[in-house]
Each structure stands twice: as C-alpha cells, then as structure tokens.
Amino acid sequence: MPPLHLIKTSAEVPLTLNVTAVDENGNVQQKAVACERPLTVYLNWQPIVTLMTLGARPAELALGYLKNQGFISDVTQLESVIVDWEVNSAAVISHEKIANLESKLAEKTVTTGCGQGTVYGGFMDGLDNISLPTPKLTQSMIYRLLRNIAQYNDTYKNAGAVHGCGVCEGESIRAFVEDVGRHNAVDTLAGEMWLQQQPGGHMIFYTTGRLTSEMVIKVAKMGIPVLLSRSGVTQMGLELAQQLGITMIARAKGRHFLVYHGAQNIVFDEIPTVNHQVAQEK
Structure with a gap:
C-alpha cells in the first residue's frame, strides 16, 4: 500500500449501484451498474484534468496520471494527496519545481482513450532514456x-x-x-x-x-x-x-x-x- 501519511481521503465511494432493468421477456430485474464519477486532479491547487473514473483508488490514479504526463517525477518531493469526494477532487501537493507547466498544459493531443482521452506536452519526455530488460x-x-x-x-x-x-x-x-x-x-x-x-x-x-x-x-x-x-x-x-x-x-x-x-x-x-x-x- 502507498505511504498512508501522504493520502488524506474524505470518504470511500461505491463502485456499483443496483438499478432496475427490464429483460427481453418483459421481466423486471435488479442489476448492478458500474459507477462513473468525475475526479478533478489538481497539482499544487492548479486544475490539470478531470477524469471520469470508477473511483476505486483515486489517490494512486491522480499520482500515476501526473507522473505519466510528465508533470512530476520526484517521489521524495511529495507532501500529500488530498481526495475529497464531496467536491470530486484529488489535490496533489509537491515541492518539486514544475518546469514549463503552462506550455505543457497548452500542448494537448486527443488519444484513443475510452471516450476521449488527452495527453499533454510532457507525455513523450524521457522515452529515449528507457532501457528495458529482455524477459524469458x-x-x-x-x-x-x-x-x-x-x-x-x-x-x-x-x-x-x-x-x-x-x-x-x-x-x-x-x-x-x-x-x-x-x-x-x-x-x-x-x-x-x-x-x-x-x-x-x-x-x-x-x-x-x-x-x-x-x-x-x-x-x-x-x-x-x-x-x-x-x-x-x-x-x-x-x-x-x-x-x-x-x-x-x-x-x-x-x-x-x-x-x-x-x-x-x-x-x-x-x-x-x-x-x-x-x-x-x-
């Protein structure tokens, strides 16, 4: 599990909800549907993106998104992750110096993500430095x-x-x-x-x-x-x-x-x- 002192969450949210559906025979059934809710990710209180999510592990989702998009890279500089489902937000607080944040936010690419995804200007950074082992x-x-x-x-x-x-x-x-x-x-x-x-x-x-x-x-x-x-x-x-x-x-x-x-x-x-x-x- 992640370091608990970093994560402050107001409450957990249900992953499914029971609803009524009618089948092809006209019979009423109780069925579970997956929940979908917005989660706005903030970096040092600046809004970065709103993700539509099930909400299972919002703190890890916010951190992984910011890291993968190239906004943060130094785990030792993290202060906290504050998740508040009352306002559907996850605020990541970091002491890391964020270089060229505005220019990264300005450069967007629409991706093949479910629905419509977006990646930002720092997403491709560092690929040339990746060296992976050869598995057997x-x-x-x-x-x-x-x-x-x-x-x-x-x-x-x-x-x-x-x-x-x-x-x-x-x-x-x-x-x-x-x-x-x-x-x-x-x-x-x-x-x-x-x-x-x-x-x-x-x-x-x-x-x-x-x-x-x-x-x-x-x-x-x-x-x-x-x-x-x-x-x-x-x-x-x-x-x-x-x-x-x-x-x-x-x-x-x-x-x-x-x-x-x-x-x-x-x-x-x-x-x-x-x-x-x-x-x-x-």
Whole structure:
C-alpha cells in the first residue's frame, strides 16, 4: 500500500449501484451498474484534468496520471494527496519545481482513450532514456497467468462496463485494479508502483484493453518489459513496442494468444493439440 501519511481521503465511494432493468421477456430485474464519477486532479491547487473514473483508488490514479504526463517525477518531493469526494477532487501537493507547466498544459493531443482521452506536452519526455530488460517467458506460465487473472475482474463480473489491469510476477498477480477506462487503470497502478518505488523489470502488465501507443508508453515508463492483453493492438502501439523492446502479446484468452513482438523471448512448451484448438474455435 502507498505511504498512508501522504493520502488524506474524505470518504470511500461505491463502485456499483443496483438499478432496475427490464429483460427481453418483459421481466423486471435488479442489476448492478458500474459507477462513473468525475475526479478533478489538481497539482499544487492548479486544475490539470478531470477524469471520469470508477473511483476505486483515486489517490494512486491522480499520482500515476501526473507522473505519466510528465508533470512530476520526484517521489521524495511529495507532501500529500488530498481526495475529497464531496467536491470530486484529488489535490496533489509537491515541492518539486514544475518546469514549463503552462506550455505543457497548452500542448494537448486527443488519444484513443475510452471516450476521449488527452495527453499533454510532457507525455513523450524521457522515452529515449528507457532501457528495458529482455524477459524469458514460457507458454505454460502464460496459460497459468491467464487462468489466475480470471479470478479477478470483480466489478466486470458484477456489472460490466469496466476495464481491468494487473501487474503480475510470473503467474502471480501482485496488484489489480478496475476502472471505466483502461488508461485510468494503468495510471492507478503506475502511481502505486511509483509511490512504493517498485521496479518493473521482472513484471508482466496485463490489460483487458487494446494496446495503443499510449498504453505502450505508460507501461514502458513503469519499466515493465511485457504487455499481455485480452484485446488487440494498433499499428502505432506495435511500432513503439518494437522501438522500446517490449514483448507484446495480444488476443490472449484461454489457450489462445498472438505474439506481435518478442516471440524469440517465449519458450513454446505447451502447444495446444489440434482437437483443443478446434474445440475453442467452436
């Protein structure tokens, strides 16, 4: 968990809400829906962005967002993170000197984030300095990880409408979070790892979302060399994975996956039988 003295939260918020729905037979049912609420992120009391979020771990989300966007970089300079759900805000207070803040805020790029995402001028900073280790994975371990990750996604199983992301070590899941957008989920885990000063070189990053350029960059900034997704990839996401040396595995579900980059780093030690593949296709 993050250092508790840094985080001051007014109250927790529910992740789901029960509502009434009518099915195709005209029957009334009680169903859970995922909550979605605005969270305005402040840096030293200056508003930076308003994120639409489930609200599971708002302090870590705010920190991860600010770090990934290049606004802050020195964890030792953090004073506090104040979350107040009465006004839907997360205020990060840092003693770090923020260079060129106004120019970074002025330079925006609309991204492929769920709905409409935005990255700022400092997002690409430091990519040339990233050096990731070369992992060695086994096919059998990937299968075990996929089976284990299926035990998570609690909000998705209950209500749907969310993405899940996890930081994994081998087949073990070290941290997992769900949010209405996949980028919120990765930012939350990035904030948590940054606070705890956890190295990512031996980790695997799992996501239910597609592997876009923004997702690849954020995981590279976390120092994680392997991306594993249930969804697909984009052309720019693949090009960046090739440039940064990230092993990219997508369409991973059950005993199926596609390695888009880094196949030489995987030992294929549990190739499915033809009968099993046919059964999956059916």
